[in-house]
Amino acid sequence: MHQNGAPVPTIHADAPPGAGDLLRAYRAGAFFLSTPDGVLLAGNLGAPLTTVAAARVALTRGATVVGAIPFDPAAPARLAVAGTVRRAAPWHRRAGRGTPLAARSWTWRDADPDVFRDAVTTALSRMDGTGLRKVVLSRVRELTASQPVDERDLLTALADRDPFGYIFAAPLDGRTLLGASPELLVSRRGTVVLANPLAGSAPRDRDPVRDGRNATALLSSAKDRREHELVVTAVADGLSPLCRRVAVPAPELLPTRTMWHLSTRITAEVPDDVSAIELATALHPTPAVCGDPTPDARVLIDELEPFDRGFYTGIAGWTDATGDGDWVVAIRCGEVAGSSLRVYAGAGIVPGSTPDAELAETAAKFRTFLSALGIEEDG
Numbered sequence: 001m002h003q004n005g006a007p008v009p010t011i012h013a014d015a016p017p018g019a020g021d022l023l024r025a026y027r028a029g030a031f032f033l034s035t036p037d038g039v040l041l042a043g044n045l046g047a048p049l050t051t052v053a054a055a056r057v058a059l060t061r062g063a064t065v066v067g068a069i070p071f072d073p074a075a076p077a078r079l080a081v082a083g084t085v086r087r088a089a090p091w092h093r094r095a096g097r098g099t100p101l102a103a104r105s106w107t108w109r110d111a112d113p114d115v116f117r118d119a120v121t122t123a124l125s126r127m128d129g130t131g132l133r134k135v136v137l138s139r140v141r142e143l144t145a146s147q148p149v150d151e152r153d154l155l156t157a158l159a160d161r162d163p164f165g166y167i168f169a170a171p172l173d174g175r176t177l178l179g180a181s182p183e184l185l186v187s188r189r190g191t192v193v194l195a196n197p198l199a200g201s202a203p204r205d206r207d208p209v210r211d212g213r214n215a216t217a218l219l220s221s222a223k224d225r226r227e228h229e230l231v232v233t234a235v236a237d238g239l240s241p242l243c244r245r246v247a248v249p250a251p252e253l254l255p256t257r258t259m260w261h262l263s264t265r266i267t268a269e270v271p272d273d274v275s276a277i278e279l280a281t282a283l284h285p286t287p288a289v290c291g292d293p294t295p296d297a298r299v300l301i302d303e304l305e306p307f308d309r310g311f312y313t314g315i316a317g318w319t320d321a322t323g324d325g326d327w328v329v330a331i332r333c334g335e336v337a338g339s340s341l342r343v344y345a346g347a348g349i350v351p352g353s354t355p356d357a358e359l360a361e362t363a364a365k366f367r368t369f370l371s372a373l374g375i376e377e378d379g
Ligand SMILES: C=C(O[C@@H]1C=C(C(=O)O)C=C[C@H]1O)C(=O)O
Pocket: 136, 138, 183, 198, 199, 200, 201, 261, 288, 289, 313, 331, 332, 344, 345, 346, 347, 348, 349, 365
């Protein structure tokens, strides 16, 4: 069905499917997003839209746009008009032990950890006496499996382990971006906007006493509170020109299966003509994944990271013709192509950071994805 030349998505509204049904219906090439509020599966995607401007045109023609935007907002996006959209109620399963991917053997290659430690040291030295307050530095791990990775099984393993996270799959060229992000960049439902920046992290611990101690230490860490505050200020400032009543409560702790984070749920009211993708692109990239000031941090990331982030620390999500939508930060994620995987993890560097602690933080963050693959080690 077409209206003004753009395909109108088929909404399957009868007999509401469950989250599990949509997971089972997922096939490589589709777009999938599970949030604490519901699940969306978009299929029969149209030709790639590589710019937000092209997405805007499709939205005005009544389409639902889904996909991913890379870390570098000027690089080509991988958005598309959804031919079909199915929605389901949220994934209500309790986090179980989480069945990892069926047994496979893996080989992997990491950059020398000293490359990361040296980058942290250089970043800290650049903060001395300059205006640079924060930069997020990351690592990549390249894995090869003994047999091709079944994307649906991997998505299921991620959802099963973090049912209250943002579980996503977005097709790229010849590969799929897949992850279990804890971070909502922005969502819009009618006039109601929610942004939930995270920054400041500590690992979970199997021992409940040590786990509680890690959480309390994070909440009272001046260094982590400062790191968090920079992100919250940037997000609130980014929303203010577009929204009314931007409300910023005190930070709280957000647990995932592998990490504790400082989290702030910023709410706002938005006029009808500002869509979720407009809000998302006004905010991206926040200092949660780039730094502060943004342009200086971006230059330093280019200089110090020995790889191109691509869609890691980009955003993934959807916006429909009413302007509603969800956009999540593409972290705790990897790119899958057959039996090859690239997995990423980063950490915010601020004065007071140390190379060893930041390396340990990236190792803990790798675990979200690696444990879903059935790899349990130090990262
Ligand atoms: C960059 C990542 O995570 C980001 C960095 C955080 C931090 O430095 O404390 C916390 C959450 C995310 O905003 C990642 O997971 O790769």
